[in-house]
Amino acid sequence: MDYQLALNWPDFIERYWQKRPVVLKRGFANFVDPISPDELAGLAMESEVDSRLVSHQEGKWQLSHGPFESYDHLGENDWSLLVQAVNQWHEPTAALMRPFRALPDWRVDDLMISFSVPGGGVGPHLDQYDVFIIQGTGRRRWRVGEKVPMKQHCPHPDLLQVDPFEAIIDEELEPGDILYIPPGFPHEGYSLENSMNYSVGFHAPNARELISGFADYVLQRELGSFRYSDPDIAPREHPADILPAELDKLRGMMLDLINEPANFSQWFGEFITQARHELDIAPPEPPYQPDEIYDALKQGDKLVRLGGLRVLRIGDEVFANGEKIDSPHRPALEALSSHIVLNGAHFGDALEDPSFLAMLAALVNSGYWFFED
Structure with a gap:
């Protein structure tokens, strides 16, 4: 799915980014969910995937962590299933991250997806990161308050909430609508019907x-x-x-x-590209030989970056998953960092260099890139 985001980025950054929350009506026109509730529930049954169930029954908040074996005990109201870093486990959802590359890749965290039944939510809370919340199937009411000092409390040991607040935004979101919330603004969302929400989060290291x-x-x-x-x-x-x-x-x-530039750049490239959640790495069996990589790219096959793999550039140096990629072929390295899907033309003359092919084969055999089916 090719998601097209209707947003004037320069205007948005000037008026809203890290300044004010805003509802972007029809940010995605004719929005289609990249994942179904059943698929999401299936992911939450996997031990490698970070997931939570949050419910609010008879005035009491409950939270449990996955993996989950069954959902039969759940009722028809007042609960939510939240799954973290879905873009790293379900390839179609990774496409939902791409329209946000108008913002720097190094600030992007992951895609959290929630399925909620009527009344489902996690209560009033605030986050220390920017988030774009995309409404999928169903409707959800969102309230956002002003950024003022607020008392936080724990109705459950794993659930941090804030006191009730006066809303500066109070709207029902429909499919394709987007709510942007900067850090520190209290907010709460409750489903009005079975609904899917997609949260594109942005990490800021402290x-x-x-x-x-x-x-x-x-x-x-x-x-x-x-x-x-x-x-x-x-x-x-x-x-x-x-x-x-x-x-x-x-x-x-x-x-x-710290002030030694080479050391600082090397450290930060390694540090910031380390995955914050486990990657769905599946090295090919048998491993590719360099000449097989060459033939496939020359025949028009495409290499796709693994969902959630962080590939970033500092000057001429490119880093991926905590390691520097060494090669003198700067245009080819730039292509690795800039493009999610690559073809032979992106690499140019570098494909004729056996050392570059060996390096590229090592990346593919590590499971960081894979050939598109």
Whole structure:
């Protein structure tokens, strides 16, 4: 399915992105669900897939984590099934992510899909990330409040909610409508009938994640082994004192590691391309030989990127799933990062280089790219 998003991106970014929530009526005209409720329920039965059931019965919230063996115990009202990173397990749903590539790939997280019966929802809450919620089959009422400090509470140990709020948006969404919500705006949605919702989320790392990730990189590569030195050690009145200049020098030692461009770029490329959820990797059996890759591409076969695989570029360097892809063929590397579906023309003369073919075969044999059926 080729989803066409009716959105003026420059206007949207100027007026709404990380600023205000907005309903985009008919963002997708004639919207067709890429997955059925039964298929979604089947995915939630798989142990590798992250899923939740949330219900609200007799004033009590309940949440359980998959995999699920049966849904026979559920009634006809007041529950939702939520499945994370469906784009990594169900190829047709990955197409729903592509219209949002007007925003940087490195900020995109995953596609969460929910099926809800009448009254189903997860209660009033807020998120620390941007999200586009696409209405599929059915109707759902959404309320969004102003971004103000709100008290959070846990009606269930795994469910964080906020207190009731006054709505600045209160609308019923129909198939193809999109609700955009920036971080920090409280919201709640309740199904009016059996409905499907598709949430395209955008991840923003916090400082704790960045520092932790960079520290791991430094330790793995044994960087920063130089020690503090003070040949001109300053006298002090009290031996217990640590002087401001000494703190500055210690902080400078740490910042020097971060401020080294090559190290920082290498680390961030590896860090930001690591999958946040398990990938549906299925290496081909038997593995492809480089000449088989060459023949297939020359005959017009197409390579498709695995759903959820993060392929990003920093300068001339391309990273995929936590690793740098080494090759001198910059246009071919650019094609790997820019295109979801590739043909032989995208690689150009690089296909005539045995070393590039060997590298490409290794990527295909890792399950990162596969030939389109």
